[in-house]
Amino acid sequence: MQFKSIIILTGAGISAESGIPTFRAADGLWEDHRIEDVASPEGFARNRALVQRFYNLRRAALSKAEPNPAHKALMELESYMRENGGEFLLITQNVDDLHERAGSQNLIHMHGALKSALCTHCERRQPQHSDIDERSLCEHCKTKGSLRPDIVWFGEVPYQMGRIEAALARCDLFVSIGTSGAVYPAAGFVRAARHYGARTIELNLDPSAGSALFDDSRLGKASALVPAWVKSLTHEA
Ligand SMILES: [Zn+2]
Known part of the structure; x- marks a missing residue:
């Protein structure tokens, strides 16, 4: 070598x-969603439920891909x-x-990774295999509803x-x-x-x-x- x-x-x-379908730069869409709605901190602040659902679907779809x-x-x-x-x-x-x-x-x-969640309260991460919603619990600080997808969004480092x-x-x-x-x-x-x-x-x-x-x-x-x-x-x- x-x-x-x-x-x-x-x-x-x-x-x-x-x-695995990906973000299409040509039209700014990812699975029919505008990228700024599902991949930015501002989009998450505007509509948490939509963003969680979007990544829950992407996470679930991984089991169908090899x-x-x-x-x-x-x-x-x-x-x-x-x-x-x-x-x-x-x-x-x-x-x-x-x-x-x-x-x-x-x-x-x-x-970042779909199979990981990030706590917005204590900023620690945990493996995530199921859906995230407002009832999800951080395994570290035990805060309810504090988890977000562990994905680096536009504007994040x-x-x-x-x-x-x-x-x-x-x-x-x-x-x-x-x-x-x-x-x-x-x-x-x-x-x-x-x-x-x-x-x-x-x-x-x-x-x-x-x-x-x-x-x-x-x-x-x-x-x-x-x-x-x-x-x-x-x-x-
Ligand atoms: Zn936490």
């Missing part, structure tokens, strides 16, 4: 092939790196749990940015998979990785907004591209 520290960034494109060959290939790459003493970090912008279910371990959900920035400074390979390259700060990761001297690759359906910043750009479906790419990396001499 020529690389000692790999960072993978994934976006909606990898989950779309598992049947990880696809791209998710599985990333788990295999992580195992390979661990066995060979390398570093591997998977950063996802997705809020589904398909990477976990594929077996990925060193994983950051920078935009993505999670674990310090850890991500430190990893970007150390990696020698940065790979972006299934992401439009339009949403910051994730869209800026490729520039940071390049700055520190990493090789950069994108595996995407279409060229992303930052396509010119990648050393190599391979276009196609993640479920085909990612397993082939992982195989080429782990089977090299």
